[in-house]
Amino acid sequence: MNEPTLLAALLSALAMTGIVTLRYILASGGFAWATARRQPGLYAPLRQQIRKEIGWSLLSCIIFGLPAGIVAWGWHSLGWTRIYTDIDAYPLWYWPLSVLAYLALHDTWFYWSHRWMHRPRVFRIFHAVHHASRPPTAWAAMAFHPTEALTQAFVIPLAVFCVPIHTTALAFVLSIMTVMGVVNHMGWEIFPDWMVRKGLGNWLITASHHQRHHDIYLCNYGLYFRFWDRICSTDKGLGNFV
């Protein structure tokens, strides 16, 4: 790799780190602001914890940003990945299917790696940082120890080499990832009861489901869907907010 190429790859990695950091600040900051309006005082006793959540999350932004930036540079400059821009390259029905495939893939990786991280010895190194948020806040969305961040940072950058996806579908997946990461830790349920506790809610994960994971640990490991938790009998239902 010659020098200008290396520099371009490095700049892309830095730019992506900046984008991921900005995305975290805007998403977590936005929902923290909404929390202050909807549940005044909820985060008041958690100031010290929030400072730590922000510190760990900013470190995670670097770990997530660097590989994503290198892959974005490779896509743009060298034609890497199976990301496509021509909407006609695949039939239209493929767009929602690709979104679902990415969410299912990410969810599967998350479920099994998350379960593994709850083994006592692994937990102490990889995952204790995330569970130090008791209860979590909107700022905890990316509060991971670097070892845990590494297990998650390569999922999408590797998936784009295997499963074709349109740029807008990828943007949609990343938006769902960001928003759900924040709202699932926010400390209150944003979705109405009829959505969360019936029908589709039996299969989708929202704050009420992940809250129970932060409460009693060895259950509710999933990210987007309750599918793996249900078939592996680790689904312990929904938690309540006080």
Ligand SMILES: [Zn+2]
């Ligand atoms: Zn956990």
Ligand SMILES: [Zn+2]
């Ligand atoms: Zn969590």
